[in-house]
Amino acid sequence: MPSDKFLLIKAWSYILWNDVEHVLSQLLIAELTGRTPVVYWPTYCLHNGFINTNGFELYFEPVSEYSIFDVAKSEYTYYPPVWDEDNLLMDDPDRDKLVYRNIGDILSRKENVVVGDVYFDLYDLIPYIKKDNPAYGMTVNQIYSYLFHKYIRLKQDIIAEINGFYRSWLSDEGPVLAVHVCAPEKDYEYNAESGRVEGSRFYPKGYQNSKDDKLQTRFKIPLFWRKREILKANAPYHGEIKKYVDKYDIKKIFLVTNSQAVLNEYKQKYGSMIVATKSKRAEEDEKVKYLDSYIVKRRAGIDILKDTYLASMCDFFIGNDFSSLSHAVTIMKDWPEGNAKLLYWEYRRKKYPINADIITIQKRNSPFAKAKKLFNKLLKR
Structure with missing residues (x-):
């Protein structure tokens, strides 16, 4: 992977395994785009109990040899454009609006650092998997399993x-x-x-x-x-x-x-x-x-x-x-x-x-009740 093309994967929710699932889908994006993944769970994440500590690495080994400080450089360009080298440790309060965060844009960007802070379901990423990727032809569960065993390693x-x-x-x-x-x-x-x-x-x-x-x-x-x-x-x-x-x-x-x-x-x-x-x-x-x-x-x-x-x-x-x-x-x-x-x-x-x-619903007007009602109505004519 190029040493100046990164995918910075930030926390997405306040639930540990939701965040891991988010990391896995972002790791697939890193593979599809040839970017080096860097995972950073900042201090607002509930699983991070220490100031200026990467919450992900409190539990798991890094997914690459790089850290967030390696991707925070003045000469680097960033996407979405809300990010720069000075605010990477922060959260974007408008991320849920999904501005600049559709899958097509994320997969095609040329900037040095793309920040992944919203969740993409693997179902939506499967159409972009090419034949040279090991995940090609797998089911969603199989892809999650492949990514999990490749990247997720617990602390000793x-x-x-x-x-x-x-x-x-x-x-x-x-x-x-x-x-x-x-x-x-x-x-x-x-x-x-x-x-x-x-x-x-x-x-x-x-x-x-x-x-x-x-x-x-x-x-x-x-x-x-x-x-x-x-x-x-x-x-x-x-x-x-x-x-x-x-x-x-x-x-x-x-x-x-x-x-x-x-x-x-x-x-x-x-x-x-x-x-x-x-x-x-x-x-x-x-x-x-x-x-x-x-x-x-x-x-x-x-x-x-x-x-x-x-x-x-x-x-x-x-x-x-x-x-x-x-x-x-x-x-x-x-x-x-x-x-x-x-x-x-x-x-x-x-x-x-x-x-x-x-x-559950009390179905008073079942098909049988409707037929009976119609029959009685016809009899009265």
Whole structure:
């Protein structure tokens, strides 16, 4: 790669695995454009607990031999034009407007430094992959897996902590099922008819069949549900766990959750089968997204990484299709078919997070009711 052509990859969100997913898609852009990647998570990122420290390198090894200080030079040109050598450590408050940030521009720029601070889905990048790139012809999951194993390397102290826990609690326990259960979205209910929910960070999403669908398990809401009912968040997990326990004689369940209430529920139901790390979890009345405000924030990131990597080391996995952590587990190794699944609600070809309550619709005017009404109307004539 040319030594004066860089892609500076900045943080995108406040969720660790969302930011890693963003890094992976930007690394593909670096490969497609022949640029040297440099990852920098600045001080506004919740995972960075130290002033003037690269948050990414608190957890991972650098993706290249260059740092942000190598790309901040007065003689360099920058794109988008909001950037220069003096403000690279800052955030652009207008980045969500996506000005100067469409894929075509990013891939075709001639400036020395292109800054990647918005998220591009790999689905949108696939058409630009040429035959000479190793990712050519791969599915989205396969591309994420290829990029992850090529670029993402944990710090040695984190690896040692993960391996120590695995040897002590999971390695000799027979078949182990990892289960990732997100805290219920208690403040929000999804209306399956309108698809609306106010204030949630999750949104229903349409989807198309793909080669990656084998990982996903839907819980379909019938189109003509006979009565109004609330389907409770995370309820389908226990049925799926029972299937694995019965079929594979599961000995231990490694539970990954950000909710103390979920941990208590699972301990009560499964007893000594439950294994969990001692990471900090939210109480029922605590907002989960603020858990990253530890005094030492690096510990918060380590706990998330530790849970994720340990889940990938288990024999089986059940996760949440709307969770970046769950998706990370699925790309960390080549799971045998049926050994890993991601759960979601489905209604009218839209997916909803499994950790949200779903309001089903009372269909009073079903096709049968409409036919009966029309028949009675004709009889009165």
